[in-house]
Amino acid sequence: MRTHRKASAALAVTAVLVMPTTTAFARDGSDSVKAEGWFAPPSPFQLSNALTYDVKKVPVGSRVSVVQQVREHTGEHTGERAGGTGIAVRFRVSGLLPDRMYGAHVHTKPCGRTPDASGPHYQNVEDPNQPSIDPAYANAENEVWLDFTTDAGGHGAAKSRHDWRFRPGGAHSVVIHEHHTSTASGEAGTAGARLACLTVPFEPTGVGTSTGTDE
Template sequence: MTVRTTARWALLGALALVVTACGGTSGSGGAAAASERQVQVSATFAQGGGGPAYTYDTALVPAGATVEVTSAAADGGTTTTLRVSGLQPNRTYGAHAHTKPCTPAAGADAGPHYQFRPDPVSPSVDPAFANPQNEIWLDVTTDASGAGEATSTVPWTFPPDRRAASVVLHEKATATHAGHAGTAGARPACVTVGF
């Protein structure tokens, strides 16, 4: 009886070691997986309610045009891809991650560009802050059918308490020179993204 009990305890101990060892390996992989964040939004631009994608200027972003945003954080960086279709053909749109979600009312409601290292001056037009390493810039040029794709990779990940909340399409390509850095004109469309 004592031998059998001891043998059972030894077997249970060995199993616990195997489970712990596997759990440790899985746990560290799980921790790595937990630090990687992936987001995907696919939507159709519409006027008015519904969301998450709104058009405020149907000449530049027709109702019914589509948008997809994917964003993945891994290894200390963030890669974001913007895909659009149904926009004006052969045109460049500025596009950036912004601080607030979109509303049906106006593109201005999405707030300023998200900056990893915020500019103390607002609006931010200093290239030391308004640049594609400190912000997520996704300027996209459409083809003859009005489709396009752009990707941004930045060397940082969003802090848990301060994330971007949308991607805004602008009427023109993003300026890079001092005093105008980061500007891209009006905001004809916006899509809410849970970065």
């Protein structure tokens, strides 16, 4: 009986730790999408959409938010470069290591139990040779780069704006990397190890897409 109680208590604690950390998926009149959460390590339950793979560099409980805004017509939306057809992606984190450089990019697949589950970087014009390290394709204009440097309090932010939109179902996550992104030939687009990942339902979502799965 005592063993059963201990097991039940352990399960209850585990359940609290693996509660889904994505707290909001919101769409409003300005065609915006928001995802936010608190990073947790991968678990067998796979309930969290905000995952840290390196708890020293992206601590458990640190917070992340991503907002995508779609701009379609002049004057209908607020923000920089309003008008035309395009996207703006805004990224914020808190609770990370202070005064440290990180890389971050939009990736093609949802986060999963392993860092590689999120697939390659999203590219507006796809490089036929993957993984892409050709600066003609792996660059900040053709991909969504969100590199940032934290302040003394561990806060960081970045934004990226483009005159193109995601392909339906083509973008699913933002991955935090080890360091700022390289632009050198032969290593363009690389930013070191994948430290953490947030699944984001970027628009347009496509048909039959899913989030929070391993590949």
